[in-house]
Amino acid sequence: MKDNKPLPTKDRLIRAASELFRKHGYHGVGLSDLLAKAEAPKGSLYHHFPNGKSDLARAAADRASDQILRILANCFAEAPTFKDGAKALCDRLAEAFDQSGMWETCPVAATLFEGPDNDEFRAHAAHLYEGWIAEVHDHAERLGMDQDTAQAAAEHLFVLLQGSWMLARARRSSDVLRELPERL
C-alpha cells in the first residue's frame, strides 16, 4: 500500500493488523499477510508482541477504539445539541465507510469478537464498547439530558450505528448511514 516505512516497526505492525483484521477478520489473516503488509520480519513481531497474533490483535483493537473515541469527541465537541452531534457522527462515519472501500467491519468486532475464543478477549471487547457508549453518554449529559435519558440515547446511537454499518456493507453504499439522522 502506502509508504509506511518511516513509522517504527511496532506501529507498522499494529497499523497493518488493524487494517487486515477489519477486512478479513482475525482468523482470516495469516501471519504471513501481516508481516508482508507491515514489511517486518517475524522476529520483530514476537519481540514486540511476545504472545504473537493475539497480542497484536489486542493492540490493534485498542488503537482502533482510540480512533473511534477521538471521532466521537470531535463530533460532539462542536455540537450545540445532541442531535447535531449524532448527525455529525453519522456523516463522519459514512465518510470513513466510503474511504475504507465499503467493506471493513467494526474493528473491535473483527479482531476481538471473531478472534480467539477466549473469554478475556470478549470481555475486553465489551469494555471497549462501553467506553464508546460512556463517551457519548457524557456528551449527552453535558448537552442537557438527565442520567437515564443520556444512557438510553448513547446506547441507542451505538445500536443504530452498528446496525446501519452492517446494512451499508451489504449494500455497498453509505446511504443508510447518511440517512440515519433523519430517523431520530
Added chain:
Amino acid sequence: MKDNKPLPTKDRLIRAASELFRKHGYHGVGLSDLLAKAEAPKGSLYHHFPNGKSDLARAAADRASDQILRILANCFAEAPTFKDGAKALCDRLAEAFDQSGMWETCPVAATLFEGPDNDEFRAHAAHLYEGWIAEVHDHAERLGMDQDTAQAAAEHLFVLLQGSWMLARARRSSDVLRELPERL
C-alpha cells in the same frame, strides 16, 4: 451435541456448519471440526458439496436465512399492528439469543460476510438480507403502512436488531433486545 444421526448426511453437514460458523466465523472453523460435529467423513462432504467448504457455507447461510424468514412470518402473522409484530420479533430473537449461549452472530454475516473474500458471496449475503427486509416490508404494508413508510420501517427494524444483537453479545445479556420495543 445432540443425536443428529437419523438425519441424512447432507443435512447433518449443513446443520453442523450453520452452528459452527455462527459461533466461530467462516475462517474460524476447520474441516476437521465440521466433520467431527456432523459425524461424517470427508468423502461425503465433497460428494454433496463439490466445492467444499465454501459450498457448504452457502448452504448453511441459506438454511439460516430460511429460519429467519419463518420467524419473521410467524411473528408478524399473528400481530394486529406493526408494533406488535416488532415486539413479538424482539422477544423471539431474545429467546433465541439466550438459548444460543449468548455468543452466536448473525448467521449470514458469520458465514458470508466474513467468509471467502469473494464478491459473489457478498452479493448473496446482501440478497438474503434484502429478503428479510422485504418480508417485513410486506407485513408493514399489509398492516396499513404506505410503500415508503413500510420500507423505512422494515429497514429500521433490521438495523435496530442487528445493532442490538451485537450489543447484547458484548454484554452477554439479551436485555437490549428485550427493551428494544420500548424505544420505537
Added chain:
DNA sequence: CCTGGATTAGACCAATCGGTCTATTCTGAC
C-alpha cells in the same frame, strides 16, 4: 442374485498455519 450409480470411508497431499530459536545488526550509554 446381480449390477451400477450413489454414498461413505479415510489415507494421503502440498501448502500454510502460528510459533520458536539462533544469528546478526543497530544503537545509545559510557
Added chain:
DNA sequence: GTCAGAATAGACCGATTGGTCTAATCCAGG
C-alpha cells in the same frame, strides 16, 4: 571505541489446513 541490550532477520518446526483420490460399501432396479 566498546559493549550491552534492543531490535531485526529469517531458517526452521510440528501441527493443521482445505482438498484430492481410490477403495469399500450401500442400496435400488432388473
